[in-house]
Amino acid sequence: xxxxxxxxxxxxxxxxxxxxxxxxxxxxxxxxxxxxxxxxxxxxxxxxxxxxxxxxxxxxxxxxxxxxxxxxxxxxxxxxxxxxxxxxxxxxxxxxxxxxxxxxxxxxxxxxxxxxxxxxxxxxxxxxxxxxxxxxxxxxxxxxxxxxxxxxxxxxxxxxxxxxxxxxxxxxxxxxxxxxxxxxxxxxxxxxxxxxxxxxxxxxxxxxxxxxxxxxxxxxxxxxxxxxxxxxxxxxxxxxxxxxxxxxxxxxxxxxxxxx
Numbered sequence: 672x673x674x675x676x677x678x679x680x681x682x683x684x685x686x687x688x689x690x691x692x693x694x695x696x697x698x699x700x701x702x703x704x705x706x707x708x709x710x711x712x713x714x715x716x717x718x719x720x721x722x723x724x725x726x727x728x729x730x731x732x733x734x735x736x737x738x739x740x741x742x743x744x745x746x747x748x749x750x751x752x753x754x755x756x757x758x759x760x761x762x763x764x765x766x767x768x769x770x771x772x773x774x775x776x777x778x779x780x781x782x783x784x785x786x787x788x789x790x791x792x793x794x795x796x797x798x799x800x801x802x803x804x805x806x807x808x809x810x811x812x813x814x815x816x817x818x819x820x821x822x823x824x825x826x827x828x829x830x831x832x833x834x835x836x837x838x839x840x841x842x843x844x845x846x847x848x849x850x851x852x853x854x855x856x857x858x859x860x861x862x863x864x865x866x867x868x869x870x871x872x873x874x875x876x877x878x879x880x881x882x883x884x885x886x887x888x889x890x891x892x893x894x895x896x897x898x899x900x901x902x903x904x905x906x907x908x909x910x911x912x913x914x915x916x917x918x919x920x921x922x923x924x925x926x927x928x929x930x931x
Contacts, residue, residue: 675689675691676688676701676704677690678708680718682867683717683719683867684720684721684722684863684864684867685708685718685720686721686860687705687708687709687721687722687723687724689701689705689726689732690725692726692727693730694730694733695726695727695730696734696735696736696737696739697732697736697755697780698736698739698744699745699749702750702757703757704751704757705756706751706752706753706754706757706758706761707752707757710753710757713761713763713764713765716930719866719867719869719874720766720768720863720866721768722768722771722856722859722863723770723783723787724770724771724772724859725772725780728774728793728795729774729775730773730774730780731776731796732779732783733777734781734782734783735779737805755779755783756783756786758783759782765878766874766878767866768786768788769787769788769790769862770783770787770791771791772790772792772837774793774796774797775796775797776797776798777801777834778809779811781798781809781812782809782811782815785812788878789847790845791850791858792848792849792855793849793852793855794837794852797834797835798837799828799835800829802832803831803832809829813829816828816829816845819845820844821843824843868928869928870916872907872928872930872931875903875907876903876904876907879903879904880901880903880904911929911931912928
């Protein structure tokens with residue numbers, strides 16, 4: 672058997688490809704592999720950005736492997752560190768992740784995409800939450816999607832399982848860009864290069880502040896920031912990079928970020 676997850680590293684960028692023919696569905700073993708990959712990505716200071724995509728041109732990921740479930744994989748089994756797909760429950764994942772959606776993205780596959788920070792889609796990509804038709808709940812999507820797009824559109828997807836094409840997904844705001852299929856990965860890598868050149872400590876602080884703010888009142892999170900009660904903010908405010916940003920601005924030059 673071939674490895675269900677392929678990785679490619681170039682500089683500070685990690686590309687992760689789900690490669691499980693025929694549909695790139697995820698079973699328990701694959702989810703645990705993904706968890707280890709994203710845990711290593713989180714902990715490797717030389718890695719700055721990740722891209723996740725699917726092999727082939729038809730499927731990004733349809734989510735849970737129902738054939739594996741029928742063969743004995745429990746829906747509440749051990750998905751590994753990070754939960755299903757390796758990232759959506761992984762603590763302190765404070766680096767940018769780009770999803771490059773190269774085809775069908777549904778169920779748990781859409782939940783994985785919603786766990787990333789930027790979503791690029793090929794023109795032929797489609798999106799759905801069809802769990803309703805198999806008598807189960809799209810749990811992570813039920814939590815996340817109504818916060819990302821208009822409530823009634825999210826509920827339409829959750830309650831009916833209807834499909835959205837890339838244009839509609841873009842219109843409702845959970846896809847950043849739509850691209851020709853042959854330009855998708857080129858654009859993903861260009862965006863990753865841009866992020867790679869940016870300040871990693873600032874990215875980390877942004878992601879932690881955003882996570883904290885999801886479940887708190889505005890002033891509560893602001894107080895944590897101004898009092899340096901968030902770890903990433905405290906690290907940033909006492910860092911060399913914080914001084915470097917100010918010096919580079921004053922000296923009218925590009926900053927050199929060291930991540931410390």
